[in-house]
Amino acid sequence: MLHFLEQLGDAFGFFNVFRYITFRTAGAVVTSLFLVFMFGPSMIKRLAAIQGNGQPIREDGPQSHIIKKAGTPTMGGLMILSSMVFSALLWADLANVYVWVVLFVTVCFGAIGFYDDYLKVKRASNRNGFSGRVRLLLEAVVALIAVVVISSVSEAPFATSLLFPFVKDLSLNLGLFFFVFGAFVIVSAGNSVNLTDGLDGLAIVPVMIAAACFGLIAYLVGNITFSDYLLVTFVPGTGELAVVSGALIGAGLGFLWFNAPPAQIFMGDTGSLALGGALGSMAVATKHEIVLAIIGGLFVLETVSVIVQVASYKLTGKRVFKMAPIHHHFEHLGWTESQIVIRFWIISIVLALVGLSSLKLR
Numbered sequence: 001m002l003h004f005l006e007q008l009g010d011a012f013g014f015f016n017v018f019r020y021i022t023f024r025t026a027g028a029v030v031t032s033l034f035l036v037f038m039f040g041p042s043m044i045k046r047l048a049a050i051q052g053n054g055q056p057i058r059e060d061g062p063q064s065h066i067i068k069k070a071g072t073p074t075m076g077g078l079m080i081l082s083s084m085v086f087s088a089l090l091w092a093d094l095a096n097v098y099v100w101v102v103l104f105v106t107v108c109f110g111a112i113g114f115y116d117d118y119l120k121v122k123r124a125s126n127r128n129g130f131s132g133r134v135r136l137l138l139e140a141v142v143a144l145i146a147v148v149v150i151s152s153v154s155e156a157p158f159a160t161s162l163l164f165p166f167v168k169d170l171s172l173n174l175g176l177f178f179f180v181f182g183a184f185v186i187v188s189a190g191n192s193v194n195l196t197d198g199l200d201g202l203a204i205v206p207v208m209i210a211a212a213c214f215g216l217i218a219y220l221v222g223n224i225t226f227s228d229y230l231l232v233t234f235v236p237g238t239g240e241l242a243v244v245s246g247a248l249i250g251a252g253l254g255f256l257w258f259n260a261p262p263a264q265i266f267m268g269d270t271g272s273l274a275l276g277g278a279l280g281s282m283a284v285a286t287k288h289e290i291v292l293a294i295i296g297g298l299f300v301l302e303t304v305s306v307i308v309q310v311a312s313y314k315l316t317g318k319r320v321f322k323m324a325p326i327h328h329h330f331e332h333l334g335w336t337e338s339q340i341v342i343r344f345w346i347i348s349i350v351l352a353l354v355g356l357s358s359l360k361l362r
Contacts, residue, residue, distance in 0.1 A: 025246035032087035036254025079272020087247035109277035113269030147182035166359035189280030192299035194272040200261035207349035295355035321357030
């Protein structure tokens with residue numbers, strides 16, 4: 001479809017706009033947003049009818065959640081993924097390998113999360129989902145395949161090198177260990193977003209902020225003129241990931257309309273795992289894995305809070321936080337849900353600006 005429209009540009013000047021990544025990114029945003037608005041309400045009604053009591057709420061969590069959030073349907077990630085994938089396939093260059101790799105990770109992680117959500121709803125328990133080890137194994141296999149494909153597109157030794165932000169021309173060739181490292185980045189990103197998804201609107205906005213950042217990064221490092229000017233490594237072909245990022249942002253905006261407190265639907269593991277996986281695979285493709293840890297610092301914070309809590313309890317029998325992930329800790333301190341969500345959004349914006357500064361500060 002895209003190539004057909006580009007060919008029309010030879011005869012009709014107007015169609016030349018389809019050659020521009022920026023125009024197609026905007027088209028992807030609008031398309032995915034429109035699709036969520038069109039089909040979101042019916043999907044919510046359908047999921048609510050199928051699930052009955054909705055997503056199981058943590059029994060050890062804040063009591064307000066049991067009262068306010070009980071009965072809310074989950075698996076809202078389906079509306080995000082379906083709109084995002086359709087929009088990306090419509091507007092992106094389907095001859096681009098990076099587009100297919102990111103969509104592959106997104107869909108596979110979404111499928112893993114969907115099965116986990118399905119088991120929890122079926123068993124009416126927040127704890128009785130997918131086996132943790134099996135889930136991580138499946139995620140690792142998907143991520144490893146993605147990293148191998150991404151590396152096969154690049155030239156050695158650049159394909160297996162880790163690039164450092166804020167420093168010009170500093171890289172470390174990890175060799176075969178890069179495949180393990182890249183897979184770890186993707187799996188960690190997926191599960192970090194999953195841990196963050198605990199309050200209405202808390203995860204989706206930071207995900208959109210990170211997606212916007214990586215859409216810009218992909219566009220710049222995929223353009224030899226901009227990459228030379230900014231002194232960042234040129235990664236041919238990654239510019240098309242800006243279109244995929246646009247599709248994610250549009251779908252995320254549409255979902256936020258229904259997820260804004262009080263939420264009509266939760267994204268569930270279906271959405272959080274998939275969106276995190278998408279961000280992780282974009283980071284590996286653009287060679288900005290470390291920058292992901294900065295831009296997605298909120299997700300890192302949530303994950304570290306869980307690790308610290310578990311380690312402290314096992315080693316000393318004491319808890320560092322009143323409850324983990326850390327957003328629940330602040331709930332126990334008396335912060336309202338809206339205060340936590342908006343303040344965490346502000347943190348995400350600040351971290352995004354710090355991460356983007358790495359493009360120029362070298």
